[in-house]
Amino acid sequence: MNQEEFKKLEEASALDNVPSEAIYRFPLELVHGIPLMKPIINRWQEVEQFQARPDDLLIATYPKAGTTWMQEIVDLILQDGDLEKAMRAPSHIRFPFMEFVTPTLPSGVEVLTKMPSPRLIKTHLPYQLVPTSFWNQNCKVIYVARNAKDNAVSFYWFDKMNKAQPDPGTWESYVEAFLQGKVGWGSWFDHVIGWWEAKDKHRILYMLYEDIKEDPKREILKVMRFLGKELSEEVLEKVVHHTSFQAMKENPMTNYSTVPSFMFDRATSMFMRKGEVGDWVNHFTDSQSKAYDKVYNEKMRGTGLKFRSLI
Ligand code: A3P
16 A cells, blocks of 8 residues: 555544444443443454554553543654644544444455554553454553542543444443442553553553653653653753643643544533543542542552653
8 A cells, every 4th residue: 555545544543534423322332341332342452453663652541541642642743843743633633543343434444454553552442352462562561550540531432422432421320330349451450550560571661641741751761761762951951841741731732622523522621621630629529539549459469550640
């Protein structure tokens, strides 16, 4: 496939072109015990058989942990801080979403299979469901994790506004479902721990949303080194600037404003919603917070993994 043909496929796969009748709240079904949207399950074999290439870079996250933020950091580092180059296409085109399937658009796997190298790839899969070819090819992976409470709030608002996600119901019922892992991509706890335990077996850089928020420059430097790039102080400052919440909120290539409103209902919530650490205090009751802390303490014991839900 030549560049021009690929460009056409890319455009055809863009959420920007999804017909309204293809979008409805897809129900969740289980694959290997993990709840995923039905269209993904229908074509699961393609994901399992996906062929990674050695120079693929995978950005892996639990949904709403800061995927788009890390994508922009990575792309700007690779483009030497050149915003115009990073603005060549929306995030979801630059980083095809590997397991994503809608009934009418080419799937993530279809696009990636035809995409020229080096490929930038997004996934929300838990570690154990990532196609084994990534490990056989010794690919680099950047994982971003975010504290459970803010992650849950962000996912709740996203599920409300994204008309392809299951209806989150009330906040009270959602908090419970999230705690039990009965949401898309499964348990937050199992996800962050699974990737944490995998990080020393493969080339995985494990990043925390709260750390990036606290000191973006320090954390961007970590990503830069992991990617094997050298950037001048001036370029580094540009990356910090262009990846701030405000800059990304205003950037049509990162704020998902190109996705039609019948899919992302922006009257309900914006994709770039608040971008804060600690917004959970505005949602969780005291007893909901205590219930989370109890599960958190049980699950994290002995793992060495620590989150901050306030900074
Ligand atoms: P909120 O809903 O809390 O605002 P993902 O990209 O994984 O879907 O994650 C989306 C979350 O990351 C949203 O959180 C969004 O606002 C936040 N986010 C995106 N870009 C950000 C940035 N530059 N700085 C801080 N948070 C950012």
